[in-house]
Amino acid sequence: MQISHEKVDAYEPDRSLKGKVRRRLIRLAHRRPARVKLERPMVSFSFDDAPATACEAGAQVLEARGLRGTYYFAAGLTGRDGPMGRFATGDDAARLHAAGHEIACHTFSHLDCGQASQAETLADIDLNARHLAAWGTDAPVSFAYPYGDVAAPAKTALAGRFKTLRALHHGLVANGADLNQAPAVGIEGADGEQVALDWLDRAHRRKAWLILYTHDVSPQPSQWGCTTGALERLxxxxxxxxxxxxxxxEGARRIGL
Incomplete structure (x- = not known):
């Protein structure tokens, strides 16, 4: 499989008033409420776009403690340089899978599901799934919307395809949470570690499931990533x-999905 080394530029999602209204309304529609009853709180550590550092330093932090994470791969980015550094490759995905990590699905080209048509979205996801299969990973059961954005056509079309469809708005996977647009909390930016700690406290009190995400993991991460030390402490x-x-x-399995 040929790898492109073309630079990936940062993308700005739709910040218009129309986009903001759509994002607010879509969270009220086409919902699939979760039923959650846990004896102990759960937390998942996930990595969006799979920068190489997340597959190396991030995986090492988890594996050293006997744990595993979830990597949302956008296969069209593999091997390219971007604002978070070099993205990982299919070989990295195969290695992570062999080590017991979950290889999950993004769109192939990191397509914005909030602005693309249903047909464009499904075609891009199908292409991504074929690449993941070619790498020897399991058929993905977890999906994350790039930029956390989605419109009604994509949300309805994907509802039955994946066990969880993850967004980026803050919250816990507790009773009533929308599994078609599941909340998550980012470990990113200057206050990312403290924000994550605050949400861990909330999840602990409610015996809920918290999904944390970040991007690159390094001593000097991008604005979308976190330091290795912060990940270790969390x-x-x-x-x-x-x-x-x-x-x-595994979190989805434990709540009966």
Whole structure:
């Protein structure tokens, strides 16, 4: 499989008033409410777009503690340079899969599901799934909307295809949470670690499932990533607090999906 080394530029999602209204309204429509009853709180550590550092340093943090994470691959980015550094390759995905990590699905080209048509979205996801299969990974059961954005055509079309469809708005997977647009909390930016800690506290009190995500993992991450130290502290804090640290697929299984 040929890898492009073309630079990937940062993309700006739709920030217009129309886009903001659509994002607010879509969270009220086409919902699939979760039923969650847990004896212990759960947390999943996930990595969007699979920068190489997430597949290396991020995986090492989890594996050193006997844990595994979820990697949302956009196969069209593999091997390219971007604002988060070099993206991982299919070989990296195969290695992660062999080590027990979950290889999950983005769109192939990191397509914005909030602005693309239903046909464009489905074609891009089908292409991504074929690449993941060619890498020897399992058929993906977890999906994340690039940029956290989605419109009604894509949300309805994907509802029965994946166990969870993850967005980017803050929240917990607790009773009533929408599995077609599941909440998640980013470990990113200057206050990312503290924000994640605050949500871990909420999940612990409610015995809920928290999905955390980040992008690159390095001593000097991009604005969308986190430091290796921050990831280590969050993982260790979750374990000390009695969380079950699970992949997104395992979390879905535990709530009966």
């Amino acid at each position: 993982v260790d804090g979750a374990l000390t607090a009695g969380f079950d640290v699970v992949t997104v697929a």
